[in-house]
Amino acid sequence: MTILATPTRRRRRPHVKSRRARQAQAEQNRRVTDQILQAGTALAAAAAAAATVTQAQLTDAELQAWRQDLEARLATVQQHPEQNLGFIEEQIALGAREPLRLLAQRGAQAKANATPCGCPQCQTELVNQKYLSRQIDSRFGQWVVFRRYGWCSPCEVWHFPADYALGLAQHAPASPYVQEVAALLVSKMPPEQAVLVAERFGLKLSRCLLHREAHRQGLKAEAARAASLAQLDTWEDLQQLAGATEGPPAQPFTLVIQIDAWNIRERDAWGQTEALRAQGQPLSRWHWVYVGTVFRLDHRGQTAGDRAVISQRRYAVTRLGVEALIRQLYREAIDCGLGQTNEVLVIADGAVWIWNAVHDRFPDARQRLDLYHADQHLWTVAHELYGPGTPEAAQWVRPLLQQIRKDQTPALIKTLQELQPGLDQALHKKVQTQIEYFESHQNRMHYRQIIQARKAVAKGTATPAQHLKANEPLGSGAIESTCRQYQCRFKRTGQFWTMPGDEALMCLETFWRNGRWHELYPHVKLTSPSLN
Ligand SMILES: [Zn+2]
Numbered sequence: 001m002t003i004l005a006t007p008t009r010r011r012r013r014p015h016v017k018s019r020r021a022r023q024a025q026a027e028q029n030r031r032v033t034d035q036i037l038q039a040g041t042a043l044a045a046a047a048a049a050a051a052t053v054t055q056a057q058l059t060d061a062e063l064q065a066w067r068q069d070l071e072a073r074l075a076t077v078q079q080h081p082e083q084n085l086g087f088i089e090e091q092i093a094l095g096a097r098e099p100l101r102l103l104a105q106r107g108a109q110a111k112a113n114a115t116p117c118g119c120p121q122c123q124t125e126l127v128n129q130k131y132l133s134r135q136i137d138s139r140f141g142q143w144v145v146f147r148r149y150g151w152c153s154p155c156e157v158w159h160f161p162a163d164y165a166l167g168l169a170q171h172a173p174a175s176p177y178v179q180e181v182a183a184l185l186v187s188k189m190p191p192e193q194a195v196l197v198a199e200r201f202g203l204k205l206s207r208c209l210l211h212r213e214a215h216r217q218g219l220k221a222e223a224a225r226a227a228s229l230a231q232l233d234t235w236e237d238l239q240q241l242a243g244a245t246e247g248p249p250a251q252p253f254t255l256v257i258q259i260d261a262w263n264i265r266e267r268d269a270w271g272q273t274e275a276l277r278a279q280g281q282p283l284s285r286w287h288w289v290y291v292g293t294v295f296r297l298d299h300r301g302q303t304a305g306d307r308a309v310i311s312q313r314r315y316a317v318t319r320l321g322v323e324a325l326i327r328q329l330y331r332e333a334i335d336c337g338l339g340q341t342n343e344v345l346v347i348a349d350g351a352v353w354i355w356n357a358v359h360d361r362f363p364d365a366r367q368r369l370d371l372y373h374a375d376q377h378l379w380t381v382a383h384e385l386y387g388p389g390t391p392e393a394a395q396w397v398r399p400l401l402q403q404i405r406k407d408q409t410p411a412l413i414k415t416l417q418e419l420q421p422g423l424d425q426a427l428h429k430k431v432q433t434q435i436e437y438f439e440s441h442q443n444r445m446h447y448r449q450i451i452q453a454r455k456a457v458a459k460g461t462a463t464p465a466q467h468l469k470a471n472e473p474l475g476s477g478a479i480e481s482t483c484r485q486y487q488c489r490f491k492r493t494g495q496f497w498t499m500p501g502d503e504a505l506m507c508l509e510t511f512w513r514n515g516r517w518h519e520l521y522p523h524v525k526l527t528s529p530s531l532n
Contacts, residue, residue, distance in 0.1 A: 047131040050146035054114070056107030058099055070095045093202055097140060104175075105143040108136070112147040112162035119152035120164055126150025132160075136168070137209065138175040174213045178205065180521040183221075186214030187508040188489060218504025221511050221520055229331055242339045254297040254472075255333060255341040257362065258479035259348045261288045262487055264319065267496040287499070289506070290325035291486065292316045293479050294333045297345070300471055310478060312336075317486060317510045319503045326357045332514070333362075347476045349373040350441055369444040371474040374404050381416065381434050384427060405451055409442040447474055 058066070073091035077083045117126050129150040136143055147162035163169075167176040174182060181203060185194035191211040198205050231237040263286040295313035303309055314336055316328035330338075338344070344365040348354045350373055358365060378400050379393075386393035403412045416435050420428050438445075453469035456462035462470065486509065490502060511517055518524040 043133065046144075047133070047146045050109050050133075051113060051131065053106055053109040056103050056110055058102060062099060062102065066095065066099045097202070101138070101140040101143055104138050104140045105136075105145065108138075108143075108145045108166055111166060112145055115147075115162040115165040117148045117150050117161055119155055119157075119159055120161060122152065122154050124152055124154055126152055126159055126161070134163075134168075135173050136175050137173045137178050137205065139177040139181075139203070141204070142173075169216065172213060172216060174209065176521060176523060178203070178209075179213055179217055180517075180524070181205070182210045182213035183217035183508050183520070184512070186210055187218075187505050187512065190492070190495075214508070215501060215504055217520070218501075218508045221507040222504060224511070224519060225328070225507055229327055232327065232331060232334075241334055251298070252342040253337070253340075255294060255336060255338060255344045256297055256300070256473065257292060257294045257329065257333065257344060257346045257358075257365070258473075258476040259290075259292045259325070259329070259346065259354045259358070260476060260479040260483050261290050261351070262483045262491070263287060264289050264490055264502055265496055266499055266502070285496075287319060289317065289319050289486070289490070289502075290322055291479060291483050292325055292329040292332075293482055294329060294336050295478075296336060296341075297468075297471060300473070308473065308477070313478070315482060315510050315513045317482075317506050319499055319506065322353050322357050326361045330361050345472070347473060348479075349476060350377075350437060355444075367444045368446065368474075369441045370476040371404070371447055372477075373475075374438075374441070374445060375401055377434050377437050378404070378412075381431055384430050385419075404445065405447050407446055407448040409438055409445045413438050413442070450474055 070092065073095050074088065077087045077091060080087070117129055118124060119126060126148075127150055129148050131146050132149055133144045133146045136145055145162075145166070147160055149158055149160045151158055167179075169179075172179075181198060182194075182205070185191075185197060188194075189197065191207045191214070194210050195205065195207045198210070231241055265285050266287055267285070293313050293315050295310045299312045300308060300310045314332035316325055316332055318324045318328060333344075344362050345368060346358050346362060346365045347368045347370060348358075349370045355367065358367065378397055382393035382397040383389075386396060400412055400415060403409070403415075413435055416431055416438070420431055423431060449469055450472050451474075453462060453466035456466045457470045486506065489509070490497065490506065508520075511520055518528070
């Protein structure tokens with residue numbers, strides 16, 4: 001019997017099992033259908049309710065609940081001996097969160113409802129109009145907005161006109177404020193830190209959202225930059241640009257441009273390192289980031305402690321090459337008054353690419369080699385001759401440093417040439433390199449007038465012309481400090497970038513520094529009246 005029973009069970013068991021499974025499946029289907037129907041009904045009801053919203057308002061009951069909640073929260077703080085104003089601030093913010101979230105949701109809904117359902121390109125009214133909800137991550141938390149959408153027959157595309165009106169991007173839940181916060185935080189600090197900082201300001205945003213959104217915002221900034229640069233390409237746009245800047249200035253001014261570069265570490269071929277190495281392909285990790293700044297000399301001054309400050313300046317920063325930098329810098333220079341200036345002064349170190357690029361784009365510019373780089377080249381010779389840090393090296397270099405400051409570069413070159421016969425071959429070659437450096441830059445080495453003017457200012461005997469001259473920078477310190485500031489974000493230990501990633505974030509940071517943040521986030525004007 002057992003022998004018989006077993007095969008019977010064996011035959012029946014899968015049968016029973018499959019029947020039960022079918023029943024379970026049917027039950028599951030019924031449940032899912034019920035859920036969909038319920039959700040559909042709920043959604044339809046919510047959509048219908050949303051469609052009637054015309055104003056962002058709280059009901060009396062909601063206001064009453066808010067007041068009661070707030071009173072209870074504050075009472076708790078009052079009774080607690082150790083809770084200070086910080087607790088009051090936190091409790092008010094926590095209590096206001098829900099009413100503010102509701103207000104934001106209703107405000108957005110009212111705006112969505114008031115938006116005509118037409119094609120943003122051809123203005124045709126959309127057909128097949130329906131409602132669809134989407135989730136938003138806003139300043140005040142998450143909520144859902146319903147908006148109409150429809151089909152544009154001429155353009156053959158579905159449109160959600162309310163999304164454009166609200167400033168929402170496709171497939172990204174961030175509200176414009178959250179877009180801005182992501183851009184601001186992630187261009188200043190790594191996303192894992194940004195999550196925690198945002199949380200302290202009452203914004204619960206994931207690392208993933210911050211990272212993705214900041215990158216998207218960076219691409220938006222790059223597009224805005226490209227549009228601004230495109231104005232350089234047509235005669236009409238250029239005329240408009242020149243017209244947009246104010247009329248002739250009350251006094252002539254000099255436009256100062258400083259250029260430099262630093263390098264960033266990128267992981268070019270993710271996951272292919274070993275394979276590429278095996279093929280003997282060189283892997284370059286370090287790439288140049290080109291940096292420039294432009295400002296009017298009359299916007300440069302001194303603090304009480306004699307530190308140089310520049311009240312208004314523009315920046316150009318890019319990974320896209322020297323040409324890209326010079327083009328961006330030229331665009332910024334126009335905004336700084338390139339059309340009205342009586343001269344341009346370029347200050348940089350000895351890098352050949354800089355001077356070639358300057359020659360092309362600013363052919364009439366006065367050129368200056370950064371004084372401190374010139375000094376360093378002399379110190380290099382001194383250390384080679386007498387050993388690094390020796391008193392002999394210092395003694396030898398001192399009169400030569402003075403020659404640089406007195407614009408006696410030919411005499412300096414002669415001194416170095418006279419040294420050469422007594423040197424061994426290796427040292428001879430090193431000194432020759434420095435001679436060539438000074439020869440190629442001697443037309444850029446004019447410091448004497450500035451130093452004299454500064455002395456006259458200190459003595460109180462300066463003429464008006466000397467006052468102007470004294471304000472001219474001797475070196476490219478302004479751009480070098482800019483490089484360091486960018487490096488604080490982009491050159492942290494263990495950091496690897498990708499080119500699209502770093503360029504996008506650096507573009508955002510540069511919009512911020514150039515005072516152009518409101519071009520990306522127009523709502524900023526509301527809280528920064530100076531931008532209006
Ligand atoms: Zn259309």
